[in-house]
Amino acid sequence: MQITQSKPFGHFVRRSLPWQQITPWLVPLGLVVVWQVFAQLGLITTRVLPAPTEIVAAAIRLLQSGELVQHIRISLWRALVGFAIGGSIGLGLGLLNGVYPLAEKLLDSSIQMIRNIPHLALIPLVILWFGIGDEARIFLVILGVFFPIYINTFHGIRSLDPGLIEMGKVYGLRSKELFWQIILPGALPNVLVGLRYALGLMWLTLVVSETIAANSGIGYMAMNAREFMQTDVVVLSILLYALLGKLADAIVRILEQWWLPWHPSQHTQNSYVKT
Amino acid sequence: MISTVDPKQTSLNKYGVHLNIQHLSKTYGHLQVLRNLTLEIAPGEFVAIIGKSGCGKSTLLRLLAGLDAPTEGQIQIDGNPLTGLNSLARVMFQDARLLPWRRVLENVALGLKQQSRQQAHWALQQVGLGDRAFDWTTILSGGQRQRVALARALVTQPQLLLLDEPLGALDALTRLEMQRLIQWLWQEQQFTAILVTHDVEEAIYLADRVIVIEQGAIALNLPIHLQRPRNPGSAEFAKLKLQLLEQIVGRE
Numbered sequence: 001m002q003i004t005q006s007k008p009f010g011h012f013v014r015r016s017l018p019w020q021q022i023t024p025w026l027v028p029l030g031l032v033v034v035w036q037v038f039a040q041l042g043l044i045t046t047r048v049l050p051a052p053t054e055i056v057a058a059a060i061r062l063l064q065s066g067e068l069v070q071h072i073r074i075s076l077w078r079a080l081v082g083f084a085i086g087g088s089i090g091l092g093l094g095l096l097n098g099v100y101p102l103a104e105k106l107l108d109s110s111i112q113m114i115r116n117i118p119h120l121a122l123i124p125l126v127i128l129w130f131g132i133g134d135e136a137r138i139f140l141v142i143l144g145v146f147f148p149i150y151i152n153t154f155h156g157i158r159s160l161d162p163g164l165i166e167m168g169k170v171y172g173l174r175s176k177e178l179f180w181q182i183i184l185p186g187a188l189p190n191v192l193v194g195l196r197y198a199l200g201l202m203w204l205t206l207v208v209s210e211t212i213a214a215n216s217g218i219g220y221m222a223m224n225a226r227e228f229m230q231t232d233v234v235v236l237s238i239l240l241y242a243l244l245g246k247l248a249d250a251i252v253r254i255l256e257q258w259w260l261p262w263h264p265s266q267h268t269q270n271s272y273v274k275t
Numbered sequence: 276m277i278s279t280v281d282p283k284q285t286s287l288n289k290y291g292v293h294l295n296i297q298h299l300s301k302t303y304g305h306l307q308v309l310r311n312l313t314l315e316i317a318p319g320e321f322v323a324i325i326g327k328s329g330c331g332k333s334t335l336l337r338l339l340a341g342l343d344a345p346t347e348g349q350i351q352i353d354g355n356p357l358t359g360l361n362s363l364a365r366v367m368f369q370d371a372r373l374l375p376w377r378r379v380l381e382n383v384a385l386g387l388k389q390q391s392r393q394q395a396h397w398a399l400q401q402v403g404l405g406d407r408a409f410d411w412t413t414i415l416s417g418g419q420r421q422r423v424a425l426a427r428a429l430v431t432q433p434q435l436l437l438l439d440e441p442l443g444a445l446d447a448l449t450r451l452e453m454q455r456l457i458q459w460l461w462q463e464q465q466f467t468a469i470l471v472t473h474d475v476e477e478a479i480y481l482a483d484r485v486i487v488i489e490q491g492a493i494a495l496n497l498p499i500h501l502q503r504p505r506n507p508g509s510a511e512f513a514k515l516k517l518q519l520l521e522q523i524v525g526r527e
Binding site (some may be wrong): 066132137152161163164166167168172173177181182186187188261262263264 | 316340342364365366368370372374375376377378386411413427481494
């Protein structure tokens with residue numbers, strides 16, 4: 001048990017200079033420029049990779065026809081429904097098994113067994129169960145989202161300092177207060193880690209499930225464009241997934257700032273003092 | 276041994292509990308940690324318990340807090356046997372055990388009702404951290420964290436304060452400051468205090484009585500009659516220190 005003196009560390013100080021905000025965008029921007037130049041010089045054929053300007057043109061075309069918005073909307077809906085269901089089950093079971101050892105004994109080993117099956121390997125079975133409708137896709141997303149949230153919630157509770165819980169008891173907290181004031185906030189950083197993984201898996205699962213037997217969604221748009229050799233639309237779809245993934249990540253970061261203002265990752269002025 | 280503090284009227288008008296520990300034994304599996312320990316502690320008395328690590332002193336504190344149940348014997352608090360958690364006691368642990376997701380004031384107010392914010396402010400001021408109420412605990416130094424823990428322990432004005440080596444991890448200067456603070460607060464509020472420590476000087480400086488525990492039993496029960504505030508440089512202090520050290524480590 002060491003208690004160290006807190007000292008401001010230079011690398012923890014987040015400056016908001018414009019230069020440092022631009023830095024992460026320099027490499028992707030440069031790549032796009034190089035890509036454009038190569039495409040215009042004819043070094044990359046349109047069949048392999050159309051120029052960025054052509055992709056932008058495709059985006060505008062699809063936006064105007066309303067197709068793009070429709071596909072994004074249906075994909076988002078599938079992603080969010082699957083995420084809401086899978087995430088809730090994962091969080092609920094993670095909390096249950098984390099708090100009650102009996103529940104853990106009953107359920108955890110079964111969950112761990114199922115976890116080891118790659119959920120995408122279940123696609124043939126899922127199609128047999130649900131057909132090729134949205135139920136199948138949402139079911140796959142649920143499976144994909146459930147495990148990271150479950151595991152991280154469970155782990156978050158288990159790795160809580162037992163000393164804090166003991167302290168809470170000595171200071172007169174009852175079980176309910178212990179849960180809301182110590183167990184849940186203590187597990188929250190891990191829950192958010194799980195959330196971030198889950199969002200990644202959510203898109204991955206959706207991409208795969210939309211490329212098989214769908215008639216709408218971003219994945220379908222890509223597969224359909226492939227049949228007509230519309231490389232620009234295929235690349236556009238891939239870029240859309242990247243953007244949506246980035247958006248999801250940004251949302252988690254905002255949640256972290258809201259929910260974990262105390263967390264060392266949020267401290268801009270001081271280093272974390274670990275006890 | 277009765278407290279050296281005369282029971283004068285303070286603003287708080289509170290007195291410590293009377294403790295009666297009778298034939299207390301505690302075994303963990305095959306390991307007997309406490310053996311038939313009997314001890315009486317007067318209201319408002321400051322008792323230091325000292326001994327080598329593993330002698331059972333921390334176990335005794337856990338039993339007094341009600342965190343563990345004795346294997347045999349019982350603890351009477353103001354004549355009532357203790358069952359379950361001891362609601363009259365507050366514990367100060369070696370590590371501060373602050374909740375990092377709460378600000379300093381909210382840590383002190385843990386378990387209090389919403390209306391008791393004033394009280395938490397008062398407790399923070401008592402330990403000299405009134406201006407840090409809205410800081411995160413993670414930016415405090417070790418000594419400040421322990422002072423927050425002390426404020427949290429005292430905010431409900433407990434009748435029994437159990438101190439489990441609370442100053443063990445602090446540097447020498449901070450420790451000295453904390454000892455003075457604890458002594459001052461104890462004289463102010465007149466709670467019964469039990470300090471588990473491995474620092475002989477700290478025990479003599481603070482306690483009305485020093486109890487040495489060896490292999491789960493009381494080996495020495497030594498009243499300290501020095502006048503407060505005590506001077507660790509005085510000859511009597513040195514003599515007591517030698518006597519205790521001989522008892523603890525001197526005998527093979």
